[in-house]
Amino acid sequence: MAASKKKIGLVSLGCAKNLVDSENLLACFPKDEFEITLRPDEADVIVVNTCGFIDAAKKEAVETILEMGNYPAKLVVTGCLLYKDLDEIRKSLPEVDLFVPLSDYPRFGELVGKLLEEPVKEIDPLKRELSTALPFAYMKISEGCSNYCAFCAIPYIRGPYRSRTMEELFEEGKILYEKGVRELALVSQDPMHYGVDLPGRPKMVDLLKELTAIGFPSIRLLYLYPDEIDDEFLLYVKDNPAVEKYFDIPIQSGSDEVLKKMNRKDTRESMRKLFARIRELMPKAALRTTLIAGFSGETLENHRETLSFIQEIGFDHLGVFPYSREEGTMGYAIRPVIPHPERERRAQEIMDAQRKISVGLLKKRVGETMDAYVLAGEKGKYSLRSYWNAPDDIDGKIFLDTDVELKRGDRVRVEIDSSFVYDLHAKLLAVL
Numbered sequence: 247m248a249a250s251k252k253k254i255g256l257v258s259l260g261c262a263k264n265l266v267d268s269e270n271l272l273a274c275f276p277k278d279e280f281e282i283t284l285r286p287d288e289a290d291v292i293v294v295n296t297c298g299f300i301d302a303a304k305k306e307a308v309e310t311i312l313e314m315g316n317y318p319a320k321l322v323v324t325g326c327l328l329y330k331d332l333d334e335i336r337k338s339l340p341e342v343d344l345f346v347p348l349s350d351y352p353r354f355g356e357l358v359g360k361l362l363e364e365p366v367k368e369i370d371p372l373k374r375e376l377s378t379a380l381p382f383a384y385m386k387i388s389e390g391c392s393n394y395c396a397f398c399a400i401p402y403i404r405g406p407y408r409s410r411t412m413e414e415l416f417e418e419g420k421i422l423y424e425k426g427v428r429e430l431a432l433v434s435q436d437p438m439h440y441g442v443d444l445p446g447r448p449k450m451v452d453l454l455k456e457l458t459a460i461g462f463p464s465i466r467l468l469y470l471y472p473d474e475i476d477d478e479f480l481l482y483v484k485d486n487p488a489v490e491k492y493f494d495i496p497i498q499s500g501s502d503e504v505l506k507k508m509n510r511k512d513t514r515e516s517m518r519k520l521f522a523r524i525r526e527l528m529p530k531a532a533l534r535t536t537l538i539a540g541f542s543g544e545t546l547e548n549h550r551e552t553l554s555f556i557q558e559i560g561f562d563h564l565g566v567f568p569y570s571r572e573e574g575t576m577g578y579a580i581r582p583v584i585p586h587p588e589r590e591r592r593a594q595e596i597m598d599a600q601r602k603i604s605v606g607l608l609k610k611r612v613g614e615t616m617d618a619y620v621l622a623g624e625k626g627k628y629s630l631r632s633y634w635n636a637p638d639d640i641d642g643k644i645f646l647d648t649d650v651e652l653k654r655g656d657r658v659r660v661e662i663d664s665s666f667v668y669d670l671h672a673k674l675l676a677v678l
Contacts, residue, residue, distance in 0.1 A: 251281045252364065255289035255319065257310055258377070260297025262433045262468070262638060264325060265377065266386040268295045271324070272375035274355050274367045282375065289319040291362060296325035298403060300570035303327075308339070315341030320361055322346060324354070329403040330574070348404065371410065372418050381428035381619065381655045382637055387415060387453065391435035393471070396509045396577035397498075397538060397569065400435055407436060409444050412456060419460045428657075429464040429619060430457065431637055437467050438474035451482045458488045463657075464619075466490040466636060472497060472520050473511040484527045490633040491528045495520075496536035500555025501548035504541055507580060514555060521559050530614065532634045534563035534641065539596055540589025541569045542580035549592050553599055562607055562634065563641045564600045566593045601667060604642075608665035617678065618644060620656040628652055630660065630672065642668035650674055 254275050258268035271293060272282060283289050292314045296307035307327045315321055324346040328335060332347055344361045346354055351369060359366035367373075376383055391400045392407040422430065432453075434440065441448035450467075457465055465488050472495050483489045499505050502514050524531050537552060556564065568589035571578050584592075611634070618632035628646045635641035646660060660672035 251279060252290040252362070253283040253288055254280050255283050255286045255292040255314075257292070257294045257314065259295060259307055259310060260299065260303060260326065262384045262431070263386050263435070264295055264297060266374070266384050266433065267325070268293075269374035269377055270369050270371060271295065271354065272377070273373040274358070274369060276365065276367065279364055286314060286317045286319065289317065291320040291322060291358075292317065293322045293324065293358075296323060296327035298326035298329060299399065300567075300572060302570065311339055311342060315339075320344070322358055322361070324348075324351075326403045329399075371414065372421060376425065376427075378637070379654060380426045382431070383422050383425075383427040383429075384431050384433050385415065385418060385422070386410075386434065387432050387437060387440055388434040392439070393436060394509060394576065395498075396507060396575060396580065397541060397572070399572045399575050402574055404435070407439055407443065409440050409442070411444060412441075412448055412453060415453060416456045416460070419457050419462070423460050423462065428462060428655075429466075429631075429637070430462050431466045431468055432457075433468050435469070436471055436474070438470050438479070449478075451479055454482065454486065454489055458486060463488055464490060464633075466492055466633075468494045468636065468638075470495050471511075472517050475520060477523070480523060480527055491531040492534070492633050492636065493524055493531060494534045494636065497555075498536065498538050499541065499544070499548070500537075500552035501544070502551075504544050504548045504552075507543050507577075508538075508541060509576060514551070517555075518559070532562045533559070534636070535561045535565075537564065537566040537596060538569050539566050539593035540584040540586075542571065542577060542583050544569075544584060544592075549595075553596065556596065557599060557603065560603055560607055561600070562604070563636075564596075564603075565640055566596045566600075568593045604668055605665075608642075608668075608670060611662050611670060612665055614662045615659065615675065616644070616662065616672070617657060617659050618672075620646075620652045620654055620658060622654060623652065630658070632660075634670070642666075642670065644670045644672055646672045646674060648674040650677065652677070 258265050294311055297303040320343045322344045323342050328347040355366040355368040389408045390405040394401050440450050616632040618630035621629045621631055630644040630646055657678040659676040662670050663673045664671040
């Protein structure tokens with residue numbers, strides 16, 4: 247009788263980039279020796295891939311580690327939480343059997359293999375155990391960041407920006423396509439910075455051409471810095487049907503004074519011109535942004551400038567976070583510090599304004615035709631994703647009622663027939 251396989255559980259916290267890392271980690275465990283389980287109570291080893299971006303993420307990471315520590319499995323912790331004060335973390339979390347900080351990522355297989363007394367492979371960026379359901383997957387195109395925004399710890403956690411080579415990304419793209427991936431989202435801390443550190447300095451447009459040639463019908467970019475988007479890129483997106491007309495551009499603030507404090511390169515006027523140009527070239531393009539409310543030194547007038555800016559631009563999707571002061575960042579020393587209740591109040595005021603904006607914008611989409619993927623559903627009721635909504639469950643949803651039997655991953659053509667505050671409803675035109 248063959249020996250039973252050991253079971254591995256993994257909890258991935260934080261962003262999509264962390265999720266790709268988690269998929270790489272899962273691929274380190276040979277399938278003839280290990281199998282993945284979603285039940286921590288039956289796992290032989292549990293890996294927690296943490297986020298340490300802001301205080302709330304650190305708190306969630308610690309709570310998750312403590313929860314997983316209640317199970318008899320060997321407990322391995324890795325990820326961004328461990329970028330500093332590792333000795334203190336070790337002392338405070340004795341239930342953890344092994345910590346693998348980012349500096350030890352190249353030795354992940356060696357370290358975990360010793361713990362489990364089983365052979366474990368080292369991380370290979372081309373080998374992933376996909377956790378997203380087909381036909382969708384993320385692709386991480388770089389590591390680190392060199393922007394040093396005053397509110398952000400990522401450059402300190404992950405180091406300077408490093409692009410993956412075009413050759414490696416093309417090879418990964420072919421592998422993903424052969425696995426059945428048709429909807430690809432490119433993720434990076436700074437996607438438009440891609441290639442500046444590579445020989446020949448390829449651009450994002452060059453990478454998109456390579457990935458389009460593989461055959462992906464849907465490619466989406468997430469988290470674009472406004473100051474790095476040029477006309478060459480916009481014209482390419484406009485003319486390439488495979489690249490979604492979806493622009494996730496975190497502006498962080500609509501006040502020049504606050505943007506300067508944040509060490510951002512944008513201005514209110516430069517961003518105004520950018521969004522006008524996108525709408526000129528692609529009138530139906532979806533715009534998404536992220537804001538920080540109550541950054542240290544932000545006055546009420548600065549806050550009102552942000553409110554007026556989002557009302558002027560009219561973002562399809564908007565997220566806002568109360569500012570989280572992170573020790574070690576440039577923003578930590580800025581004064582005056584806005585009291586947390588006031589940060590929360592300003593964030594809520596922004597969302598109240600966005601709710602009204604969203605209602606008006608969605609009404610204008612009634613009658614629009616979209617191609618979309620079926621995400622889930624049964625008994626004639628389905629949820630869809632089109633160019634208008636990204637795969638990270640932050641945007642609204644598209645709902646479809648039909649007697650036609652559909653399954654996840656089916657591509658359909660629909661017409662939007664009604665709208666809600668953040669969601670759309672559609673009728674089926676065709677199964678593609």
